[in-house]
Amino acid sequence: MKTTLLRAGLALGLVMSMSAAQAQQGFSFVALGDLPYGPPEKAYGPYRALIERINQVGPDFSVHVGDFKSGSTLCSDEEFANQREHFQRFKGAVVYTPGDNEWTDCHRANNGSFDPLERLAALRQRFYTPGRSLGQQPLAVQNQSSLMPSHGRYIENQRWMHQGVLFATVHIVGSNNNLESRNLAAAQEFFDRDAANVAWTEAAFEQAGLQQAKAVVLAFQADVLEAKSFWEDFPGGSGFRKIIGETLLPLASRWGKPVLVVHGDSHQFKIDQPFQFNKKPLPNITRLIVPGATDVRAVKVTVKNSAFSFEMIEIAP
Structure with a gap:
């Protein structure tokens, strides 16, 4: 088993002025996603080995950014139960935000022809408990469903503070964030969730300001720049235009501190640092895309000496 270190030349705008004691001690979390992919007989073994390796590393907590199954496997209750058991293999806390493979794509025949909205409801029921994360040592979290009654369905949107850094998950998924104009129910789901995501992201930055956070970390599933056009990062038909282009980016620009x-x-x-606002780069936003699918690795993110560093977590070949 080996670990490959990718150090702070990539940190750029992620310098943080923490207290001397915090800076000396530091902390780490693990980011992973798009795992496990494939049939159980092939995918579960390597994924469980990776979880065991993460347990050996011993981060303060882990964040799974969604897609706990591939886009061509069943969205069955059995699969959901298996993935719930995987999360409980983490000796520490693990915070999970959904991906599109778990619900938006479940209508596909090779997924079992499920109703996506029914699968979304099942995810919320099976994977979320108000006030606590998953894992053997759950983390105390705040849920949007508890803090914002007008967005009472969105228990999956979570936030927590850790050593001066505000963390938040936002339910933003691939497949254009489920913006499907040909399906009225899907479109309504998108607009409702998009409004909730906007409110939750605004509240995260507000809370970061109130608590004098040194940085903000946001986790979600979608690669929001995947469908950008030559002229615009978030064209009119993009399901990420409002939540990213019109909300996150201006908030981060005004915030000024590391995101x-x-x-x-x-x-x-x-x-990398691919984001821009008003056609100007935003050097305070750094993006981490986790590996996944056939690349069964995770990323350890360490905050120490006023910077983030990134380290690959691998399993034996």
């Missing part, structure tokens, strides 16, 4: 965006979806490990 780390963690997502999956495209399966290609990357650390």
